Amino acid sequence: xxxxxxxxxxxxxxxxxxxxxxxxxxxxxxxxxxxxxxxxxxxxxxxxxxxxxxxxxxxxxxxxxxxxxxxxxxxxxxxxxxxxxxxxxxxxxxxxxxxxxxxxxxxxxxxxxxxxxxxxxxxxxxxxxxxxxxxxxxxxxxxxxxxxxxxxxxxxxxxxxxxxxxxxxxxxxxxxxxxxxxxxxxxxxxxxxxxxxxxxxxxxxxxxxxxxxxxxxxxxxxxxxxxxxxxxxxxxxxxxxxxxxxxxxxxxxxxxxxxxxxxxxxxxxxxxxxxxxxxxxxxxxxxxxxxxxxxxxxxxxxxxxxxxxxxxxxxxxxxxxxxxxxxxxxxxxxxxxxxxxxxxxxxxxxxxxxxxxxxxxxxxxxxxxxxxxxxxxxxxxxxxxxxx
Numbered sequence: 001x002x003x004x005x006x007x008x009x010x011x012x013x014x015x016x017x018x019x020x021x022x023x024x025x026x027x028x029x030x031x032x033x034x035x036x037x038x039x040x041x042x043x044x045x046x047x048x049x050x051x052x053x054x055x056x057x058x059x060x061x062x063x064x065x066x067x068x069x070x071x072x073x074x075x076x077x078x079x080x081x082x083x084x085x086x087x088x089x090x091x092x093x094x095x096x097x098x099x100x101x102x103x104x105x106x107x108x109x110x111x112x113x114x115x116x117x118x119x120x121x122x123x124x125x126x127x128x129x130x131x132x133x134x135x136x137x138x139x140x141x142x143x144x145x146x147x148x149x150x151x152x153x154x155x156x157x158x159x160x161x162x163x164x165x166x167x168x169x170x171x172x173x174x175x176x177x178x179x180x181x182x183x184x185x186x187x188x189x190x191x192x193x194x195x196x197x198x199x200x201x202x203x204x205x206x207x208x209x210x211x212x213x214x215x216x217x218x219x220x221x222x223x224x225x226x227x228x229x230x231x232x233x234x235x236x237x238x239x240x241x242x243x244x245x246x247x248x249x250x251x252x253x254x255x256x257x258x259x260x261x262x263x264x265x266x267x268x269x270x271x272x273x274x275x276x277x278x279x280x281x282x283x284x285x286x287x288x289x290x291x292x293x294x295x296x297x298x299x300x301x302x303x304x305x306x307x308x309x310x311x312x313x314x315x316x317x318x319x320x321x322x323x324x325x326x327x328x329x330x331x332x333x334x335x336x337x338x339x340x341x342x343x344x345x346x347x348x349x350x351x352x353x354x355x356x357x358x359x360x361x362x363x364x365x366x367x368x369x370x371x372x373x374x375x376x377x378x379x380x381x382x383x384x385x386x387x388x
Contacts, residue, residue, distance in 0.1 A: 002243075018242035019183070021249050026143075027159030028166075028185035030192035033242060034199045037140045037169025039235040040182035041069035041110075044136045044165045046232075047184075047194040050075045050107055057097055058110040058138075059089045060328035060349040066110055066138050067329050077339070078106065079330050084348040085283040087114040087296065087356075091123045093348075098131045108134040113142035115325070116259075116291030117284060118157055122149045125162035135162065140169035141293035143176060144256045148287035157291075158185040165191060170241070175255055175291065176248045178241040202232030258363040259292035262370060266295055266359065269374040278303050279377065294325055295361035298352070304381040308357060314380045320373055323358045 015033055023031040034040050050056070052074040058066050060079050067077045080093040089111045098106060109128055111119040121137060128135045137157070139145070145157045158166040165188075170181035186192050197204060203226045208214045214225045267281050274280070278300045284290055301308055308324070315322045328349045330341040343350065359373055 014239035014242040014246070015237055018237075018246045018249075021246050022183055023159075023185065025249055025252070026185055027156050029187040030189065031183055031185045032192055032195040032199065033181065033183045033237040033245075034195075034235040035182065035237055036180050036235075037167060037171060037182040038065040038069070039199070039233070040167040040169070040184045041065055041136075041138070042072050042233070043195050043198050043235060044167060044184055045069050045073045045075065045108075046198045046230075047165070047191050048108060048134055048136075053105065054107045055101070055105045056108045056110055057094065057106055059112055059114075060330045060346050061087050061114055061326060061352060062112040062138065062329065063140070063326060064329060064332070066112055067335065069110075075107070076105075077335065079335075079341075079346060079349075081346045081348045082114075082352060083283075084352040085298075086117065086285060087282055087352050088112070088117065088119045088285070089124065090348065091120055091127065094124060095127055098127060098133075101131070104131075106131070106133055108136055110136050110138055112138040113140075113145060113157060113291075115282060115294040115296050116141045116145055117282070118142060118145050118147040118288050118290075120285070121147065121155075121157075121160060121162035134164045136165045136167065137163045139166050140171075140174065140182075142291045143168050143174070144252050144289075145291040146289045147285075152287070161187070164188060165195075170245055173293075175252060175293065176245050178237075178244045178248070181237055181241045181245060197230055198232040199235040200232060201234060202228045202230035204229055255363045256289075256291060259361065260290065262361065262363075262365050263290065263292045263295055265367060265370045266374070269370060270297065270377075273374055273378045279381065292361055295359050296325060297357055297359060298355040299357055299381070300355065306381065311357065311377075311380055315376060318376050320376060321360060324353075324356055325358050326353075328353050 019031040019033050050073050054075040055078055056070040056075055057078045057080055059082050061082050070077050078097055080097050081090050083090050111124050113119055125135050139157045142157050146154055148154050165184050165186045168183045170176045170178040184195055205226050208227055216222055270279055280298050282296045312322050329335055330346055
């Protein structure tokens, strides 16, 4: 409410206050807020000065924006397969693609912390250093998550030394919901400066080039003066959004704790209902703290003689929402046509997709809600009916 009563609704003090709070929460050196997670990904590509002739690597199991951001700047996209049991980037597949890049066109790798689980950043970063490429990890699902390395050292996603930039989303369904919004954290001051430049039309009021226009007769900066140094975008966050984000950061730990308890209850209930593993949650890597933006299960639909669409319809009839995250990007017409991709090119991603179903996951769920969802799943798959 204080923001609404203030003199600032945009470009005011709430934005740097939110950036400082976010950086402190994640242990990051710099945080740059912007208008969406997609804008954050685009800004990261701009800050790296990527363009035609350059390539990035990401996985097919992510939202479209992770790949699209490279195309926004004219760079090309290479996909690498995932581990079908986690949905996370396969380090072995990444290594094979990097070894195959004889001309060294790949300039960045974008691992995705899918569903909220950290990818193997230490191994990915080690490969990136070997091939002299940048790591921009997509943590839009994973704020507040952490992982440990082989020496049992703990690193918070977004504040670790195993990425050059980390991207977050504050879409309404995310942990920090600001209506819309995004951010990039980085330990590199030069990248932070470039991110800030590109988010505001490429405009700046420091390091000026046209002092003849910038200064008055006494050498004092004219109060209206600004310069455009790059072709930037209107990717600014509003003070209203920033105030919402700063407030919600204080509730993040509590939200993550609730999500992890709900996930554990899901896992126990599903294991009891389907002890043969025909329905199973995505596997969790050792030494990670999962943010559980999504709770994804793998279902052997053929075994139960029912299509996924029918399962979703029956859930809907019972008042329970489900979703599929995601259609592999290499099967999307744009990317399939551009790179001559086809079914079978990334078998682990396609295997994951063929079995995937996302169950309800948000902090407001209760234990009885979890039991009802799993009971309904059991009724649909085993008894081919909906319980009301």
